[in-house]
Amino acid sequence: MRILHLSDTHVSREPGPDSEGVDTRDSLRRILADCAELPGLDALVVTGDIADDGSPEAYRDVRDMVLKFVADRGIPAILTTGNHDERAAFTAALGTGHLDAGGADRPERRLDGDERAAVTTVDGHRIVTLDSLVPGKGYGLISAAQLAWLRGVLAEPAPHGTILAFHHPPVAVPGVAVQAALGLRNGDELAVAIAGSDVRLILCGHFHLQLFGMLAGVPVWVTPGVVTRIDLTATPGTERAVKGASATLVDLGGPHSPVFHTLHARDPLAGETAYEIDERELAAVIAELGPPA
Numbered sequence: 001m002r003i004l005h006l007s008d009t010h011v012s013r014e015p016g017p018d019s020e021g022v023d024t025r026d027s028l029r030r031i032l033a034d035c036a037e038l039p040g041l042d043a044l045v046v047t048g049d050i051a052d053d054g055s056p057e058a059y060r061d062v063r064d065m066v067l068k069f070v071a072d073r074g075i076p077a078i079l080t081t082g083n084h085d086e087r088a089a090f091t092a093a094l095g096t097g098h099l100d101a102g103g104a105d106r107p108e109r110r111l112d113g114d115e116r117a118a119v120t121t122v123d124g125h126r127i128v129t130l131d132s133l134v135p136g137k138g139y140g141l142i143s144a145a146q147l148a149w150l151r152g153v154l155a156e157p158a159p160h161g162t163i164l165a166f167h168h169p170p171v172a173v174p175g176v177a178v179q180a181a182l183g184l185r186n187g188d189e190l191a192v193a194i195a196g197s198d199v200r201l202i203l204c205g206h207f208h209l210q211l212f213g214m215l216a217g218v219p220v221w222v223t224p225g226v227v228t229r230i231d232l233t234a235t236p237g238t239e240r241a242v243k244g245a246s247a248t249l250v251d252l253g254g255p256h257s258p259v260f261h262t263l264h265a266r267d268p269l270a271g272e273t274a275y276e277i278d279e280r281e282l283a284a285v286i287a288e289l290g291p292p293a
Contacts, residue, residue, distance in 0.1 A: 001125045001160065001252040002040045006031065007047040007167070007205025008225035010084065011062050013055035020274040022243055024052065024227050025061060030265040031226055031245035032069045038249060043122050044070050047205035047223070048082025048132075048167030050090065059093035067103045074101045081116050081133045082167035082206060083140065083182075083289075090116065097129055111149045124159030125252060126198075130166040138182040138289030140168025140206070147193045154197040160253065161200035169204040169222045171213030173232065178239060178282060179207055181290040191216035201258050203250070208241065210248070210262050221260055223248040228274045237279040244270030 011024045018024060044066065051058035070077045079097035081090055090097070095105025096118035107118035115131040128150065132140030154162060170187030172179035183206070184190070199218050208225035209232065224230075224246035234240035245265040252258050264270065277285070 001123060002038075002042050003163075003203075003250040003252070004035055004038065004041055004044045005047070005203050005221070005223045005248040005250050006044070006226055007223050008049040008082065008208055008227055009046065009062055010049055010052040010225070010227040011058040012052045013057045018052070020228070020241070022227055022274055025065075027226050027245040027265070027267070028062065028065055030267055031247050031263070032065060034265050035247060035263060036069075041073055041075055042125075043075050043120075043127065044077045045127065045165050045203055046077070046079040047165050047203055048080045049084040049205065050079060050082065050094075051086070052084050052227075054084070054086025054089050056089050056092065059089055063093050063099075063103070067099065070099075070101050071103075076100050076120055076122060078120055078127055078129060078165065080129045080166050081131050083133055083138050085133060087114055087116065087131075087133065087135075109153065111146060113145065115143060115146055117146050117149060119153060121158060126153075126158035126162040128153060128162055128164050130164060132166045132168040132184055137291070138285070139291050140166070140182075140184045141186055142166065142184065142190055147189060151193050154194065154199065157198040161198045163201045163203060163252075164194070164199055165203045167204060167206050169207060169211065169213075169220060170202070170215045171211065171220045171222070172207075173211065175236070176232070177237070178286055181286045182206075185291055187215055194218060201250070201252065210246075210260075212260070219258055221248065221250065221258070224262065234276070237282065239277040239282050241274040241276075242270070243267065243272045243274050
């Protein structure tokens with residue numbers, strides 16, 4: 001099983017460079033073009049922040065680019081919501097986010113209601129998407145309704161196990177306050193829900209950097225962003241993002257599974273600073289978008 005894992009495309013209504021000098025549509029085109037020769041792909045997974053502004057135009061353009069990539073390979077595209085996404089606009093363009101190679105919304109199972117949670121099985125590997133979006137906030141939460149639904153899904157094991165995909169990571173780099181504040185707030189509840197199940201891997205985004213950790217013995221992989229990559233060599237307490245689209249190639253099922261390889265687009269601007277936020281500005285972001293005190 002081979003997955004191309006992308007996250008955080010952050011496409012907006014207006015084409016061209018954004019306020020940080022990043023052309024988000026071009027970033028997505030570049031990483032997809034540079035991944036065109038990857039052999040043996042079975043699925044494309046995009047873990048949230050599809051649109052930066054929740055606009056229909058952004059979802060339409062991402063959908064068109066993603067579907068062109070998967071149609072050429074006859075594989076599904078599986079997308080989740082992120083904190084920048086707007087559920088109604090996401091649903092209008094992408095349905096549950098479980099699209100077949102022809103663009104049809106074809107999950108084998110879905111959660112009733114507005115939250116975007118669904119199931120697709122690819123060659124015996126069950127991919128379950130969850131919706132960690134908390135409208136108007138930067139942190140994530142998987143609702144009690146989703147956790148109950150997930151337990152029902154996991155009650156019957158899949159032939160080759162289950163992969164969970166959602167936006168907000170339940171792991172963080174120690175000492176990075178913004179990750180601690182704006183990650184998944186109820187990872188402990190998720191850990192209880194998946195305990196003893198066939199969940200083999202959790203795929204996330206949101207942090208715009210590559211990160212590996214464990215949740216209840218399950219590997220958690222955070223892929224770097226398509227729009228920018230956070231550079232943790234910046235002064236502690238500040239944040240610096242650099243240009244250059246990235247993605248991850250995930251291999252499952254072999255003797256060393258799971259295996260992760262980070263991919264970087266051949267972008268002449270890669271590594272250039274997109275933005276820098278000082279300690280005071282970052283604290284304000286945490287206060288505004290983080291959980292209640």
